[in-house]
Amino acid sequence: MHLDPETVQKIIKGALEEDIGTGDLTSQALIPENATGNGEILAKQAGILAGLSVAELVFRELDPQIKWHPLKQDGESILAGDVVVKFQGNLRAILAAERTALNLLQRMSGIASLTRQFVDAVQGCSVKILDTRKTAPGLRMLDKYAVRMGGGTNHRMGLHDAILVKENHIRAAGGIQKAVKSLLQQLPSSVRIEVEVCNQNEVDEALAAGANVLLLDNMSIQDMKEAVRKIHPNALVEASGGVRLENVRDVAATGVDFISVGALTHSVQALDFSLEITA
Secondary structure, eight states: OOOOHHHHHHHHHHHHHHHHTTOOHHHHHHSOTTOEEEEEEEESSOEEOOOHHHHHHHHHHHOTTOEEEESSOTTOEEOTTOEEEEEEEEHHHHHHHHHHHHHHHHHHHHHHHHHHHHHHHTTTSSOEEEOOSOOOTTOHHHHHHHHHHTTOBOOOSSTTSOEEEOHHHHHHHTSHHHHHHHHHHHSOTTSOEEEEEOSHHHHHHHHHHTOSEEEEESOOHHHHHHHHHHHTTTSEEEEESSOOTTTHHHHHTTTOSEEEOTHHHHSOOOOOEEEEEOO
């Protein structure tokens, strides 16, 4: 899942329109139209940088001629006090773009930084940290890009690109067996079928039905261990629900293949940056 330029541009245009509206009243009153200046973006916290390339596009939307000199790259570790980019351009454009650029940069870097903490917490274990669809509406591509910059792995982008049979699907279809059987009849054999299960009976049922991946939903550590023993090597195992930094290594130690963490994107704590005009 790469950053699609057209989608990113659409996000940026909408965000700038929301913020600027009919014009930046303060800058228009105080700054001559053709005034230029220098600026820099400064990290105020340590973490993982993500979204600098997106921030550049925000500024270029208002000043296509801006001179952009990145000192750090997306995916790099940064420290408080690090200057991540220096730039020169139209002052009105810089000030009009500032908040939108920082909002996206701060959110994305917060996601990347938290993801890196989860990845580091399971270092040495044979498991991948996954994101979920619990993203900010309209920002999914940016949120998932930030997860990758933090060392995580993207789950499905949306409902359109992977099969995941959840509890409500199972109820609507009349049970796990019926749901999986129906999918097997309709889909090519190359399509992976993932089924959410909540207890050992459902594990047995999903395995018997032919599921390729079982998602263990909110199971205890002991139940996860038992489920993994049943499932491997016939299918892959994903753990989900209630995963925190404090317990993620215990979850990894059960032998699951994937751990999905909704908090990576639904409970973001922004990484703090500031923009300073330097001359």
